[in-house]
Amino acid sequence: MSRYLYELLDSMGIDHGESENFTFNRLAWDTRDIDSQSLLLAIAGAHFDPHAHLESLIDQGRIAGALCQRPLGVPRTIPIAHLEAREGEIASWAYDNPSAHLKVVGVTGTNGKSSTVRFLEQVYLSLGYRTATIGTLGCTRNGEPWLPLANTTPRAAQLQHILACCRQQKIQYVFLEVSSHALALGRVEHITFHAAIFTNLTPDHLDFHNTMSDYLHAKMKLFDPAPPIALLHRQRIPLEQEPKAGIVSFGSQATGPFQASDEEVDQKGISFRMAKQQFHSSLRGRGNLENIQGVVAFALLDGQNSQQVSAAVAQLQPIDGRLMPVVSRDKLAIVDYAHTPDALQQLLTSAREMCQGRLILVFGCGGERDQSKRPVMGEIASQLADMCIVTDDNPRSEDPGTIASQILATMDPTKSHLIHDRHQAISEARQLAGPEDLVIIAGKGHEKTQTYSDRTILFSDKDSFQSE
Ligand SMILES: CC(=O)N[C@H]1[C@@H](OP(=O)(O)OP(=O)(O)OC[C@H]2O[C@@H](n3ccc(=O)[nH]c3=O)[C@H](O)[C@@H]2O)O[C@H](CO)[C@@H](O)[C@@H]1O[C@H](C)C(=O)N[C@@H](C)C(=O)N[C@H](CCC(=O)O)C(=O)O
Numbered sequence: 001m002s003r004y005l006y007e008l009l010d011s012m013g014i015d016h017g018e019s020e021n022f023t024f025n026r027l028a029w030d031t032r033d034i035d036s037q038s039l040l041l042a043i044a045g046a047h048f049d050p051h052a053h054l055e056s057l058i059d060q061g062r063i064a065g066a067l068c069q070r071p072l073g074v075p076r077t078i079p080i081a082h083l084e085a086r087e088g089e090i091a092s093w094a095y096d097n098p099s100a101h102l103k104v105v106g107v108t109g110t111n112g113k114s115s116t117v118r119f120l121e122q123v124y125l126s127l128g129y130r131t132a133t134i135g136t137l138g139c140t141r142n143g144e145p146w147l148p149l150a151n152t153t154p155r156a157a158q159l160q161h162i163l164a165c166c167r168q169q170k171i172q173y174v175f176l177e178v179s180s181h182a183l184a185l186g187r188v189e190h191i192t193f194h195a196a197i198f199t200n201l202t203p204d205h206l207d208f209h210n211t212m213s214d215y216l217h218a219k220m221k222l223f224d225p226a227p228p229i230a231l232l233h234r235q236r237i238p239l240e241q242e243p244k245a246g247i248v249s250f251g252s253q254a255t256g257p258f259q260a261s262d263e264e265v266d267q268k269g270i271s272f273r274m275a276k277q278q279f280h281s282s283l284r285g286r287g288n289l290e291n292i293q294g295v296v297a298f299a300l301l302d303g304q305n306s307q308q309v310s311a312a313v314a315q316l317q318p319i320d321g322r323l324m325p326v327v328s329r330d331k332l333a334i335v336d337y338a339h340t341p342d343a344l345q346q347l348l349t350s351a352r353e354m355c356q357g358r359l360i361l362v363f364g365c366g367g368e369r370d371q372s373k374r375p376v377m378g379e380i381a382s383q384l385a386d387m388c389i390v391t392d393d394n395p396r397s398e399d400p401g402t403i404a405s406q407i408l409a410t411m412d413p414t415k416s417h418l419i420h421d422r423h424q425a426i427s428e429a430r431q432l433a434g435p436e437d438l439v440i441i442a443g444k445g446h447e448k449t450q451t452y453s454d455r456t457i458l459f460s461d462k463d464s465f466q467s468e
């Protein structure tokens, strides 16, 4: 594509008057990935400001030009008011509005986004469609790993680029995790959604949203405007008013066709009835029951055959780092990504049903994340586990000792202690565990690294439990 700058400015309704024009054939959003034909979106962040580099990049012919946030008086740099809010609009224009040619299914919720997206992928692959997923676990294409991602929902320009690649590769359904940050920061603006699914809302990210009401409003933006299929779990979302027309509820307290009945969650797995069809999966946990109900309600509203959907649900495979059993000699652990109070509570409740002996929990809380969840998770851990080892979970730039003391503040000291080094904490839990006991390692799930203020090291809970 070779485009004139004027075409873009016209599409944005920006009067370009006598300003200069130039051509570009590629959109770039990071100075580490540019070429001489790139139009760079220069948006300052917390650590790096591209504006300081534009003059030399242009002088050296390393980019064609840039859109920037403030006037620089440098040729080929065009200041755009509120550029950061217009990234989706610019990228959707540059990539010819890819979402209009795909069925994009957005999944939001405090917990269950990755699980729901990966279950949708499995079901739709088995129904014979070409699929992609975008989320915390990276991108997949037709069930195979495709691209790693830094964020759950990538920034707008990267997202539109991924959607353009999906279109080129004739993908039919894109299952996209939509975080509340993404909704609040406009990362999914100018995406046409075929469907939206809202799994649940419980406390998290209150450092960013301040109140649960603001958090709810950010999530509800996925329904504004409501896509053709709009679903939410009635019981798990504390709505301030009845959902507007066109939003369909699912779950045991829903009214209408997606009310679930005969719910069972036990050692054999989960089962329920919905829309006169029986569904069963060997996956465990109440969270997965609700995630699968969302998947089923979507597939049925999407016109899929209920018996085929039921057969696909019966074949669902577990997801990396979610309720994942890990064996080391005769010791058993469950590795899970529970990093919110609600997820930890559900995890420990499910684990209790799986275990005859004691539950030995290893967990921590991330740095630079909502501090208010730390004492709440401490309290839940203390109430529901028999023994707790508090440890580091990506302290990032925060002091690990301070994070731990905020967690320990609400814990019973007779059954909890602190070992900062996560590998040592996991080793100790394994040594303490008797044959009937179950070790629960919560918070990092699939993650392969541990981030401190000055370094990021390779670290996996699964490998740590299995190493000597
Ligand atoms: C706090 C926050 O949102 N940070 C985001 C932000 O980072 P930053 O402000 O530090 O960026 P920066 O390094 O200063 O860079 C600024 C700009 O310069 C560019 N750059 C940077 C370096 C360079 O050499 N050249 C260059 O051009 C960058 O691409 C960027 O455009 O911009 C980065 C690039 O887009 C994001 O990856 C990063 O998300 C970080 C990883 C993050 O942790 N974000 C969290 C808060 C988040 O968004 N989480 C939600 C999930 C929440 C959930 O659990 O539901 C998510 O969707 O991921």
Ligand SMILES: Nc1ncnc2c1ncn2[C@@H]1O[C@H](COP(=O)(O)OP(=O)(O)OP(=O)(O)O)[C@@H](O)[C@H]1O
Pocket: 109, 110, 111, 112, 113, 114, 115, 116, 136, 152, 177, 179, 199, 200, 286, 287, 288, 290, 291, 321, 322, 323, 336, 337, 338, 339, 342, 343, 344, 346, 347, 445
């Ligand atoms: N429906 C659910 N309700 C409550 N907890 C759930 C649900 N589904 C999954 N969980 C729990 O939350 C953890 C994270 O699940 P998952 O990765 O699917 O959520 P997520 O919303 O994608 O999280 P993140 O935004 O951090 O990527 C799981 O390991 C499990 O403990």
Ligand SMILES: N[C@H](CCC[C@H](N)C(=O)O)C(=O)O
Pocket: 136, 152, 339, 365, 366, 367, 369, 393, 394, 443, 444, 447
């Ligand atoms: N998407 C979540 C993941 C948290 C995982 C936990 N291991 C941590 O690092 O805090 C977040 O960014 O808040």
